[in-house]
Amino acid sequence: MRQSLGVGGRTYVGDCKMAALTTRAFVAAGNDFYLCPLSLTQINRAERHELLLPVWGGIVPLEQVRRPGPEGQGDELVAEGFCVDVELTAVVGEKGVHWMERRWLVRSVAYATAQQQALERRLATAEAALRELVTRKQGKKPLFHADLMGAAEGVVKREGVEGWLSYQALALMRTIKKRAYRGRAAREETEVFFQIDVRREEGTIQEKQREMGWQVYGTNGLGMSVAQVVWAYRGQYRIENDWSRLKGRPLGLTPVYLQDEGRMQGLVYLLSVALRVLTLVEWQARERLRLEGTTLQGVYAGQPSRKTVRPSAELLLAVMKTISISVIFVNGQIHALLSPLTNVQKRLLQLWDLPPDLYEKVACEFPKPPSNTSEP
Secondary structure (H helix, E strand, C coil), rough: CCCHHHHCCCCCEEHHHHHHHHHHHHHHHHCCCCEEEEECCCCCCCHHHHHHHHHCCCCCCCCEEECCCCCCCEEEEEEEEEEEEEEEEECCEEEEEEEEEEEEEEHHHHHHHHHHHHHHHHHHHHHHHHCCCCCCCCCCCCCCHHHHHHHHHHHHHHHHHCCCCCEEHHHHHEEEEEEEEEEEECEEEEEEEEEEEEEEHHHHHHHHHHHCCCCEEEEEECCCCHHHHHHHHHHHHHHHHHHHHHHHCCEEECCCCCCCCHHHHHHHHHHHHHHHHHHHHHHHHHHHHHHHHCEECCCCCCCHHHHHHHCCCHHHHHCCCCEEEEEEEEEEEEEEEECCCHHHHHHHHHHHCCCHHHHHHHHHHHCCCCCCCCCC
């Protein structure tokens, strides 16, 4: 990248794989800037917890990131956070590098909500499974205290809710009256059965929920605000989304059944050109929808009313796949029949800035077949 773009003044935005200390030091040593989330390798849970204690105690205020909500409903809270500065030292090419890193601790509202909902689902699943342990089932023996507690421990570990649910197996007794039958006198029998008492540890659960949604971002761009950090990271270009297309449809790079190195390179070059076309088709449609403030409808098979503002290239190509041209050669004349375009296909041509009669021109200008069709 430096050989292509030069050194100094560039901002590199990446994921946690870019957060290695040597990588950050290399960027800082070239007078460039980086922005990436710090994983538990760079800052563990205990360190993050210590940094968040002043926030929960109301000592450190949070800066908010908002975006305009629907008309008449005001702004929507997206995230909130605060920063701390840390001085770092590393070695790059046998030379020491010193720089100041600003660490933004940001709580994403959507991320916190998703984590809390996932936790509630696990708690509900575990609670239902624990209560089911004492249910008598045909063909299975009832569990006694030791087996019941072992099974309950397995359920809690499986759902990952250890410490958030407490359970206790209670042995109870009940008297069952038996009627007289075939010489047996009426009698009463005592039966022992178990119940399981499940309780939510609300205090522990609330502490866990309080830690949800937080992420630590590291940057040496000390002039960046929390809003710039959030939107820069969310708006980063993810090249892996494009490379994934080379692993399947519509571009299949693997498996490659070629032996010659030149043909392998040619195939990669050809598919890279096709990949650029795909990304351009996708970007053009999304950008036009964004500028117009509209949505696209009718691109999902079997869901004619579903709308989207970010259609993929694969969806768009599938819509255009139904276009067909039938060519008939009769008495030296060519007759080309074009299937009528749907409203969605006409809309896509408009989004791509293509003429609405594009396919009609193709049909009219269809090349004449050779006179001798038997020749190769």
